[in-house]
Amino acid sequence: MKQKRPRFTLPSNYILLFLTIVSVVLMLVTFTTDLFNGVLADVSGHVTVPFQRGISVAGRYLSERTEDLATIRSLQEENDTLREQVDQLTIENNTLMQERYELNNLRSLYQLDQEYSEYDKIGARVIGKDGGNWFSSFIVDKGENDGIAVNMNVIAGSGLVGTVTKVGDNWARVTSIIDDSSNVSGMILATGDNLIVSGDLELMDRNNIRFEKLIDSADKVKEGDKIVTSNISDIYFPGLLIGYITSIDADSNNLTHSGRLTPAVDFEHMDEVLIITQLKDDYDEFEE
């Protein structure tokens, strides 16, 4: 059929066999070591991340513009009411500023520390999402060069987003807590009871995730309670807000409870996240 035959051609069945073996070897190797992960992650990161960054910015711009058009009228009305509010608030603000000044003075007098210990954070932009529909992870534009490492906690707004599961030179992948394969050890803020929060693809379209193994012997936990990360995790820092309980049922063993919670973070509209650039292990050593 072909008129010109190249000097040397491998039959495609051999290529198939060869690449199958390569894939299987890769799988076996990455099961046990991190040998190829680093190199491949760096190389492919340099090839694709700059483009992803551009396309994400463009796509976000377009979706924002369409939203602008849809909401322009209600915005005008809102603007008028807001103007009135601004006037009111300026007056209020002045008095509050005075009070704050007083408060600050009193605080320094009592040498009050900040309520929560502050972690070092770095902001990152979401430039891509998981390619398939099965798992929930996303790609951010900060990587090893910015001090990101695997297992770092990621937050957005006030709530926990997930952890870093893979890093390249200039990108990192964050697996979110709603991912079907993720489990977080949590705690009810009000009572201190421990539980396990696990992502579930079957609940994802209802914007819920599942919690289980809640031992609530006093029967005090109720809907709307806050769930935060517990201190018995070796990855997550304690006290990060996960979400609020939406439903709770007793398990058939009559010892534990399980149910659903609504995450504090809106995973669908997430453009920027904060990555805590400390690891839990380092932090513990630091405390001691």
Add this chain to the structure above:
Amino acid sequence: MKEKIIGVIIVIFSFICQVTICKFIALNDIGPNLLVIVAASFGFLYGKKPGIIAGFFIGLLFDVFCGNILGFYALLFMYIGFFNSFFKQLVYKDELPLQLLLVGVSDLFYGIIVYLLLFLLRGKFHFGYYTLHIILPEVIYTVILEIIVFFIGSLIRKIIPEETDRSEKKEIA
């Protein structure tokens, strides 16, 4: 050489689109699967070798950025390209229906394999739920995207006529 470079560009570009644009247009969290379209098209338009190699590298990119084990998706997409190459004799570049069918079946195959190996083995037994809520919507969306990709491709072929039969100008814009 030229067609190889164009092939590489198509692979990288389609992957970038998959993790960005395909997620912007996702409905109810389900987006189309452009990568299955590309791997399958390389197979049924250009034969065994392009199908296998393109599928392998598409899958490898996917493994690096979205997978947990290197090689899993590489294997999957490679076999999608390989199986589709058997239909090269039957597929005409300007005929849509058979290409739609092949892409649809490929995406169904992709969905079922991912369910079997990544969900069933972790004890998630609700196959009916996953079929109705993930696999089938994805197949439908992917087939719709294939229609668009097909027309963009034939438009490109009209503007830039193919010099030889083996030229690698594929139907990704």
